[in-house]
Amino acid sequence: MAISESKKTNPLANLLKPLLKRDKAGPRLELLEAMEAGREVGDKEWQKSGKEHSWLHFTRHSPFSKGDMNIIVRGEGHFIYDSKGTKLIDGLSGLFTCNAGHGRPELAAAAQKQMLELDFMPLWSYGHPRAIELAEKLLSIGPEGMNRIFFTTGGTEGVESAWKIAKQYFKMTGKPLKHKVISRMTAYHGTSHGALSITGIPAFKQMFEPLVPSAFRVPNTNYYRAPQEFANEDEFGIWAANRLEEAILFEGPDTVAAFFVEPIQNAGGCFTATKAYFKRIREICTKYDVVLVADETITGYGRTGEWFGSIRYDIQPDMMITAKAITSGAQPLGALFLKEKFFEPFKDGTSTLAHGYTFGGHPVACAVALANLEIFERENLIEHARNNSPIFRKTLERLYDLPIVGDVRGDGYFFAVEIVKNKKTKETLSREESEKLLRGFLNNALLEAGIYCRADDRGDPVIQLAPPLTCGPKEFDEIEAILRKVLTEAWKRLNG
Numbered sequence: 001m002a003i004s005e006s007k008k009t010n011p012l013a014n015l016l017k018p019l020l021k022r023d024k025a026g027p028r029l030e031l032l033e034a035m036e037a038g039r040e041v042g043d044k045e046w047q048k049s050g051k052e053h054s055w056l057h058f059t060r061h062s063p064f065s066k067g068d069m070n071i072i073v074r075g076e077g078h079f080i081y082d083s084k085g086t087k088l089i090d091g092l093s094g095l096f097t098c099n100a101g102h103g104r105p106e107l108a109a110a111a112q113k114q115m116l117e118l119d120f121m122p123l124w125s126y127g128h129p130r131a132i133e134l135a136e137k138l139l140s141i142g143p144e145g146m147n148r149i150f151f152t153t154g155g156t157e158g159v160e161s162a163w164k165i166a167k168q169y170f171k172m173t174g175k176p177l178k179h180k181v182i183s184r185m186t187a188y189h190g191t192s193h194g195a196l197s198i199t200g201i202p203a204f205k206q207m208f209e210p211l212v213p214s215a216f217r218v219p220n221t222n223y224y225r226a227p228q229e230f231a232n233e234d235e236f237g238i239w240a241a242n243r244l245e246e247a248i249l250f251e252g253p254d255t256v257a258a259f260f261v262e263p264i265q266n267a268g269g270c271f272t273a274t275k276a277y278f279k280r281i282r283e284i285c286t287k288y289d290v291v292l293v294a295d296e297t298i299t300g301y302g303r304t305g306e307w308f309g310s311i312r313y314d315i316q317p318d319m320m321i322t323a324k325a326i327t328s329g330a331q332p333l334g335a336l337f338l339k340e341k342f343f344e345p346f347k348d349g350t351s352t353l354a355h356g357y358t359f360g361g362h363p364v365a366c367a368v369a370l371a372n373l374e375i376f377e378r379e380n381l382i383e384h385a386r387n388n389s390p391i392f393r394k395t396l397e398r399l400y401d402l403p404i405v406g407d408v409r410g411d412g413y414f415f416a417v418e419i420v421k422n423k424k425t426k427e428t429l430s431r432e433e434s435e436k437l438l439r440g441f442l443n444n445a446l447l448e449a450g451i452y453c454r455a456d457d458r459g460d461p462v463i464q465l466a467p468p469l470t471c472g473p474k475e476f477d478e479i480e481a482i483l484r485k486v487l488t489e490a491w492k493r494l495n496g
């Protein structure tokens with residue numbers, strides 16, 4: 001399935017050459033020297049320099065002592081290309097970001113125009129036109145009831161900002177004890193100390209403890225592994241939602257500030273919930289004056305087949321965190337949507353929210369976001385995803401004939417395939433088996449077979465799929481064929 005390409009030169013080398021004049025006495029890195037000397041730079045040089053000097057995120061580096069790093073050099077449409085010339089389907093839209101696909105000239109043009117007009121101005125005490133226009137645009141497509149946008153540069157900062165704003169809001173409105181947060185088990189909400197406290201994955205937290213105190217967990221909506229029999233998913237959802245009420249009552253309603261929930265939980269593998277769950281969650285949050293925060297870092301901007309999961313599942317959040325696909329990944333940007341009530345205490349007098357980010361609402365990122373949303377509208381990407389989602393699901397469900405596939409779940413263009421040892425008993429892989437199969441085989445095998453996606457065992461082992469919204473039945477078939485081939489081999493290895 002992998003397609004080789006012959007082009008291996010680095011087109012930037014010549015462009016960068018004049019910029020690389022360095023003080024002869026300073027450190028001279030081999031990659032720069034090669035570029036400066038006008039030598040062709042490609043995989044070999046990047047491998048050497050990358051292994052010696054780069055630190056990848058959430059990445060085990062030990063395999064690079066024997067094997068190569070995967071270096072991606074180009075993206076076009078729903079394909080990416082690595083430094084060895086291999087063409088891969090982008091089955092994860094970068095990291096749930098490139099919803100309009102890669103290499104959009106409109107986004108490049110918008111960035112260039114903005115850089116020449118106003119390359120940078122912070123939103124500290126000043127406004128700028130693109131942030132103002134973008135806020136207006138976002139509110140026009142967002143869930144009802146939102147009236148303010150606080151810009152960040154990504155999801156973690158959105159989570160951090162939501163918690164801090166909730167805390168200050170309650171301090172300023174006569175409920176100063178409300179500061180605790182509740183989130184769901186195995187949910188990922190980011191990496192800063194505050195956001196990591198909200199994250200529900202113990203393995204990610206242990207090395208950084210003590211974290212910010214006052215963050216608690218309730219069950220998620222993993223229906224496949226529901227702890228008991230339920231008549232249907234609605235009933236299970238009500239059960240799960242009631243655990244939130246229990247936790248609020250246990251901690252004391254006058255101490256709980258916010259509940260964070262993803263419309264579809266990514267970590268653990270696309271845990272969906274029915275509207276009944278979100279309706280009950282809404283009721284509970286209203287009853288105890290707990291801020292309902294929808295973390296749409298992944299589910300925003302069409303991923304669920306609506307602009308936002310909050311609209312699709314009628315969540316009616318008080319705050320909504322978005323990031324990633326707001327620019328289709330072409331610029332780092334996040335937008336926290338808020339109801340006006342959170343802003344009310346800051347409207348008059350001397351009150352200030354002492355919080356912000358130098359690059360939050362960067363003018364170039366905002367310009368790119370505006371151009372990106374225009375593409376969504378012009379090409380009806382949301383409608384396309386909504387109409388094609390059932391085909392995507394059906395295509396993936398064909399994999400049920402494989403003994404290793406226990407569950408296929410998700411919505412929109414966001415699905416997980418759960419890997420099991422025994423379909424009947426739903427027996428999952430042991431830690432050692434998961435380690436061997438996912439890291440030792442699946443991740444590379446998927447790449448070699450022509451797809452970039454994620455084999456993930458933050459919960460039970462799953463393969464996560466979230467292709468660009470531009471994909472259609474042809475790409476679904478390709479994805480299914482690759483998964484079939486790789487999972488068939490995985491089953492043999494698991495039982496070999």
Ligand SMILES: Cc1ncc(COP(=O)(O)O)c(C=O)c1O
Nearest residue numbers: 154155156188189190295297298
């Ligand atoms: C639900 C959710 N919240 C927060 C984050 C953190 O976002 P970022 O990596 O942009 O800081 C992520 C990242 O994937 C996420 O999925």
